[in-house]
Amino acid sequence: MSLALGCVADDYTGASDLANTLTKAGLRTIQTIGVPEDDRALPEADAVVVALKSRSIPADQAVARSREAEGWLRARGAAHVMFKVCSTFDSTEAGNIGPVMDALRGDAGEAIALVTPAFPETGRSVYQGNLFVGAVPLNESPLKDHPLNPMRDANLVRVLERQSAYPVGLVDTATVARGAEAVAARLEALVAEGKGAAIADAIFDSDLAVLGRAIIERTFSVGASGLGLGLARALVAAGRGTRDAAGAAIGEPVGGSAACLAGSCSQATLQQVGAAEALMPVLRLDPARLLAGADVVGEALAFAEERLPSGPVLIASSAPPEAVRALQAAHGVDAAGHAIEAALAAIAEGLVARGVRRLVVAGGETSGAVVDRLGLTAFLLGPEIAAGVPVLRTAGRPEPMLLALKSGNFGGPDFFGRALDMMA
Ligand SMILES: Nc1ncnc2c1ncn2[C@@H]1O[C@H](COP(=O)(O)OP(=O)(O)OP(=O)(O)O)[C@@H](O)[C@H]1O
Numbered sequence: 196m197s198l199a200l201g202c203v204a205d206d207y208t209g210a211s212d213l214a215n216t217l218t219k220a221g222l223r224t225i226q227t228i229g230v231p232e233d234d235r236a237l238p239e240a241d242a243v244v245v246a247l248k249s250r251s252i253p254a255d256q257a258v259a260r261s262r263e264a265e266g267w268l269r270a271r272g273a274a275h276v277m278f279k280v281c282s283t284f285d286s287t288e289a290g291n292i293g294p295v296m297d298a299l300r301g302d303a304g305e306a307i308a309l310v311t312p313a314f315p316e317t318g319r320s321v322y323q324g325n326l327f328v329g330a331v332p333l334n335e336s337p338l339k340d341h342p343l344n345p346m347r348d349a350n351l352v353r354v355l356e357r358q359s360a361y362p363v364g365l366v367d368t369a370t371v372a373r374g375a376e377a378v379a380a381r382l383e384a385l386v387a388e389g390k391g392a393a394i395a396d397a398i399f400d401s402d403l404a405v406l407g408r409a410i411i412e413r414t415f416s417v418g419a420s421g422l423g424l425g426l427a428r429a430l431v432a433a434g435r436g437t438r439d440a441a442g443a444a445i446g447e448p449v450g451g452s453a454a455c456l457a458g459s460c461s462q463a464t465l466q467q468v469g470a471a472e473a474l475m476p477v478l479r480l481d482p483a484r485l486l487a488g489a490d491v492v493g494e495a496l497a498f499a500e501e502r503l504p505s506g507p508v509l510i511a512s513s514a515p516p517e518a519v520r521a522l523q524a525a526h527g528v529d530a531a532g533h534a535i536e537a538a539l540a541a542i543a544e545g546l547v548a549r550g551v552r553r554l555v556v557a558g559g560e561t562s563g564a565v566v567d568r569l570g571l572t573a574f575l576l577g578p579e580i581a582a583g584v585p586v587l588r589t590a591g592r593p594e595p596m597l598l599a600l601k602s603g604n605f606g607g608p609d610f611f612g613r614a615l616d617m618m619a
């Protein structure tokens with residue numbers, strides 16, 4: 196395997212989002228769960244996205260796991276490694292974007308990391324270093340109420356400088372508009388100033404194409420799927436891609452029953468769960484009872500077992516911000532989050548034991564818990580359900596499954612129905 200591009204993603208939904216973008220742009224892409232064993236046979240690929248569940252763990256653990264993933268990718272020919280972060284820069288004051296970026300940049304021998312979470316396809320843009328979600332700055336968007344990492348500052352130069360050991364500069368939109376050479380020159384000027392990273396403005400896909408051309412000969416960058424698009428376009432233009440069919444085939448139907456799990460409390464997911472009530476039986480879990488020791492998992496599996504023969508079900512813990520805050524006040528942010536993730540993962544395992552082979556999961560941390568509990572190790576890319584959300588087919592599992600791992604903020608109100616139709 197000689198990779199054109201290697202990627203280390205800090206959550207599983209983000210990994211599938213990026214793998215989807217790279218596939219559509221013409222790179223044969225595989226998503227692995229964690230760092231594969233050295234003797235693991237993988238299909239030929241132009242790009243590999245190593246998915247980690249490292250966004251919300253202690254920074255030293257995130258750094259160690261990310262460095263191991265980068266080393267695996269470099270050993271398979273990746274000259275450029277992109278650290279995939281959330282398009283809404285999900286992180287806390289302590290990181291983990293800054294600490295992981297500093298470590299991977301050092302391992303890559305890279306003088307400066309270009310950083311941009313811009314992803315115009317989903318309404319994420321960066322202007323003068325400020326991240327916008329749609330028409331509003333990050334700190335005025337629903338991300339200000341994120342259960343694990345509420346985003347309270349839209350200025351990413353400030354945000355990243357608080358997380359990194361190095362000063363952070365800006366490649367502004369006027370520089371990007373002048374093209375790849377101007378961006379490259381700006382990066383060298385920032386290196387001379389002692390900067391270790393640079394937030395790059397990007398509003399349109401064309402800006403991301405400029406950024407991809409400007410850094411493709413560098414060894415390391417940080418971004419969301421938009422930067423992945425820019426890098427992929429630069430690689431395909433240089434003849435490094437295979438222009439493979441963009442996720443057209445997911446192989447033979449996998450059969451079995453279908454189910455949906457939602458752990459995301461994002462505004463988009465709350466709307467999607469509400470819309471799903473018109474399509475299928477929906478069970479809304481009571482996290483307070485779960486944390487009080489009730490057998491919420493057993494009750495949910497009994498609910499599902501009774502109804503799965505008639506069609507899909509949806510089981511959700513998702514709740515609006517005020518309810519999330521009340522539960523966290525009573526039990527703690529991490530304790531509440533981890534307990535609910537573990538419960539949804541146990542429910543997923545029980546659903547598969549009852550014949551589910553098509554599974555839709557909403558939420559990055561939730562997807563990570565579910566995929567780890569099911570012991571899934573790699574995915575092939577299928578067609579796109581919604582921007583940033585592909586159908587995934589398990590690789591290496593005796594009985595194949597189809598999954599959709601939906602980032603909390605992605606997809607329209609009809610997402611669950613649309614996903615199930617495409618996974619039939
Ligand atoms: N009712 C609830 N109250 C409090 N926390 C909840 C509740 N339901 C889910 N959670 C927790 O909220 C967190 C949601 O994070 P998750 O990453 O799954 O979704 P997201 O952040 O919306 O998605 P993404 O990371 O893809 O943007 C998880 O830790 C989950 O356990």
Ligand SMILES: O=C(O)[C@@H](O)C(=O)CO
Pocket residue numbers: 206208209210212213280281282283285314419420559583602603
């Ligand atoms: O970039 C995004 O917004 C998603 O891929 C993601 O990382 C959500 O957790």
